[in-house]
Amino acid sequence: MAPVPHSLTARGRRLARELKAHRERAGMTLDQAAAALGWNRFKLGRIEAGKTKATAADVERILDLYGTEDFVHAALIQLARDAGRRGWWTAYSGVFTGGYVSLEDEASEIRTYHVQLVPGLLQTEDYARAIISAGIPDDPDEVNKRLHARMARKTLLSRPDAPTLRTVLAESALRQLIGGPQVMRDQLTELNRAAQRSNIDVRALPYTVGAHAGAEGSFVILGYADPLDPDIGYSEGIYGNVYIEGADHVARCNAAFDAIWGAALGEEQSAALIAAIAADL
Incomplete structure (x- = not known):
């Protein structure tokens, strides 16, 4: 890999x-x-x-x-x-230090699976602030800089040529209480609102599924409109980020995502579970 x-x-x-x-x-x-x-x-x-x-x-x-x-x-x-063109993300060079954002910016399709957190492209400002602040609690200026960068990145999904986003969220990500009940309730409500857009599809993977193809952790697959640009997989963690480019490895990522998508609840059932979790907060 x-x-x-x-x-x-x-x-x-x-x-x-x-x-x-x-x-x-x-x-x-x-x-x-x-x-x-x-x-x-x-x-x-x-x-x-x-x-x-x-x-x-x-x-x-x-x-x-x-x-x-x-x-x-x-x-x-x-x-x-x-x-060699400079992208919008170069204004946040101290935040986006790797190449992921530039690869994401050119994608025509983004498929993601998340175990613990709502993906950055769908985070509300308060939810994102809570996550960022937890990592750097003593530097409010840096928190604000990173928050602005994350909100700027979200505009990708609103562009005229916006990619499609298909995301599966494990129930654990939906129940992880980030920022307190109100922040989490607003975030879950925003998830269902975003899922109504034509280029966004949000699915929930309930606990009742048991063992599944995504048990090893979160990952992203970026797809491109040009057939000369093969898919690329991506996974991040505390010890660094991994870009998955080999054809065999990417094929396994695609197979895993298809299996997770198949195991997840349908569109209406997912929205209902998300709304029920929000109502319980």
Whole structure:
């Protein structure tokens, strides 16, 4: 399960794959191509692995060497420019230190399973503040900075080209009392309100299901509209974040999510359980 580079975007992943494919079509080894470019083999290797961003000038030199067609040449140079664009999240560089938000921002479909907490994209401001404050209780300025960043990230689901979000919440996440009864009640009410939007589907996984495919923890799968951009899985924890990119590993993530989705309550039953939990607070 190899980690993807922290700064990589979906466009950057695509560019890295294309550059490697064109080298192989040109019949050159990594060593041969690097030598012809006057580079250390590790520089080219890191570009092909997506660990180093290739500039438009780098891409132009590489493609000149491989003798690619003019239309491919132009398309990949533009892709390199697009991959290097600064996104809205760069204003929160001290908060979003990894590459997840940039990958999420380009996704056309987001599928998530959560065991303990409501996902960030669906959190109310008070709920998010309670979670963030618990982690850094003595720094209100940092709490506010992180809160603003999280609320800015939520706007992804309201854009004209918003991705679809399919999320399954374990009953434990729905009952975890974050911020007190009123905060939690408001959060659960907001979940049901959000689920009425055409691009959001929220399902509940009740305790009564017993053992299931999500017993090992929360995870996210990001899907992309372009067939050249394969799905990527993501899981985070106290010891770091894991990006799941290998085809076999991603296939297992997809199978696990499908099994969890199948075990979860239907749309109306999920809304009813969420409303009942809120009413009990």
